[in-house]
Amino acid sequence: MGSVEVSRATVGLHRGGIAVVDSDGNVTWTDEAWAVDDDESGLPRVAIGSNLLQAYRGYSDPRAQAIANAIVAVFEGTVTYFEIEHRPERESQSAFVTSVAALRGDRAGAVLIHKVVGEPTPPQLRPADARATNGGPTGEGAARLTPREREVLDLMARGLDNRAIAAKLGIQYTTVRGHVRSVVEKLGARSRLEAVARAYQIGLAT
Amino acid sequence: MTEVRYATTEQVLTTPNHLALIHYGDGEMREKVLDFLGPALDDPKQAVYLCGPPGGAARLLRFLERSTGRDLSAEVNERRIVLGHGDRDADQQLQNLLDPVRELCERGFALVRVVGPAAWEVFGYAAPEDFLWYESRVLPGIEGLPAAIMCTYDAAQLPAPALLYGALETHSHTMINGVISESPSFLPADRYLKTRLIHLPWLEPEEQPQEITSVREVGPARGQRNQTR
Numbered sequence: 001m002g003s004v005e006v007s008r009a010t011v012g013l014h015r016g017g018i019a020v021v022d023s024d025g026n027v028t029w030t031d032e033a034w035a036v037d038d039d040e041s042g043l044p045r046v047a048i049g050s051n052l053l054q055a056y057r058g059y060s061d062p063r064a065q066a067i068a069n070a071i072v073a074v075f076e077g078t079v080t081y082f083e084i085e086h087r088p089e090r091e092s093q094s095a096f097v098t099s100v101a102a103l104r105g106d107r108a109g110a111v112l113i114h115k116v117v118g119e120p121t122p123p124q125l126r127p128a129d130a131r132a133t134n135g136g137p138t139g140e141g142a143a144r145l146t147p148r149e150r151e152v153l154d155l156m157a158r159g160l161d162n163r164a165i166a167a168k169l170g171i172q173y174t175t176v177r178g179h180v181r182s183v184v185e186k187l188g189a190r191s192r193l194e195a196v197a198r199a200y201q202i203g204l205a206t
Numbered sequence: 207m208t209e210v211r212y213a214t215t216e217q218v219l220t221t222p223n224h225l226a227l228i229h230y231g232d233g234e235m236r237e238k239v240l241d242f243l244g245p246a247l248d249d250p251k252q253a254v255y256l257c258g259p260p261g262g263a264a265r266l267l268r269f270l271e272r273s274t275g276r277d278l279s280a281e282v283n284e285r286r287i288v289l290g291h292g293d294r295d296a297d298q299q300l301q302n303l304l305d306p307v308r309e310l311c312e313r314g315f316a317l318v319r320v321v322g323p324a325a326w327e328v329f330g331y332a333a334p335e336d337f338l339w340y341e342s343r344v345l346p347g348i349e350g351l352p353a354a355i356m357c358t359y360d361a362a363q364l365p366a367p368a369l370l371y372g373a374l375e376t377h378s379h380t381m382i383n384g385v386i387s388e389s390p391s392f393l394p395a396d397r398y399l400k401t402r403l404i405h406l407p408w409l410e411p412e413e414q415p416q417e418i419t420s421v422r423e424v425g426p427a428r429g430q431r432n433q434t435r
Contacts, residue, residue, distance in 0.1 A: 161300055180297070193336050193338075194335060196399070196403075
């Protein structure tokens with residue numbers, strides 16, 4: 001647990017860069033993100049998804065936790081890339097190292113994990129997956145909207161941003177934010193625009 | 207209106223401007239971004255705002271420093287170069303863009319150049335449809351301001367064609383293969399929302415397959431067939 005706090009404190013001091021996690025779970029940071037991004041490293045690359053984060057969170061091994069912390073740092077934008085140094089001689093000694101080897105593929109040396117690809121579950125669905133969980137138009141959630149929320153939804157459906165809605169209704173910007181969140185939630189939408197689309201689909205907006 | 211000149215591209219834009227750079231891969235993106243931002247780095251009367259998904263602005267700054275061989279920390283400290291960030295909430299992301307751009311204009315900069323890489327499927331970032339809504343609100347938000355905003359779209363990375371259409375429909379101009387054009391597909395924000403955005407394929411209700419209740423054998427079509435050679 002201590003290593004988690006140390007890692008977060010350390011990444012907070014760095015703007016961008018690469019987090020390098022060695023096989024002992026030690027995390028160091030470099031400032032060579034662009035060199036890596038220029039493909040100068042020659043390392044195999046693996047995309048990061050939240051499933052990868054969850055996989056590492058699932059291990060009690062502190063090395064896995066260190067990698068999970070580095071992934072979180074990438075998600076939070078404090079680190080853009082990171083490498084996992086891999087020691088082949090330890091490959092068969094633990095499931096954790098084996099999983100790293102699987103990421104690594106057949107290439108020896110380090111694996112460079114890059115590019116946040118998001119989580120495959122709501123609220124960050126990929127477009128191709130979104131339809132699968134889109135329950136379609138429903139009036140159930142709409143019935144729970146308050147009169148003010150309906151006003152806000154109507155203005156959302158006209159394309160107004162929150163600041164413009166606040167000005168139009170004569171209420172605080174932060175109040176509008178709260179109403180928008182509530183509208184999105186009550187309509188079972190994952191995003192502002194899905195709520196607007198549903199409003200059109202069920203006739204709340206024309 | 208203020209003219210927006212590029213370092214090497216001879217074409218000139220006027221403000222306010224919202225341009226989509228459609229590129230293939232990082233190499234082309236960096237070349238065009240440098241072409242766009244280069245003149246601002248050498249002109250103290252111009253300001254730069256860098257934004258994008260988490261970590262994007264810092265990466266852009268590092269790229270500029272490496273490409274030009276300059277330490278830009280002084281410009282960052284005096285807020286002639288401002289680093290911003292996106293947000294999961296597209297409305298907040300819009301304010302994150304418009305507030306500093308307005309502030310820079312109010313401080314008297316003759317031109318504010320903005321670069322923001324478009325991104326999808328990024329943790330902590332707006333859903334694609336909300337991102338496109340954000341894009342559609344950018345141009346109305348900078349109306350009357352000496353601001354030019356370049357959004358970079360990597361055509362090699364786009365996960366859905368609808369997003370490329372969105373780029374063409376939400377930006378007044380495009381740059382493709384280094385050529386700047388008015389986007390023939392551009393739609394004003396309100397019209398874009400009602401005719402395109404709410405009809406994105408993944409927002410449409412899923413059609414339920416109809417149960418087949420009977421099968422009828424159909425005979426050969428009657429009448430003359432089209433003659434082909």
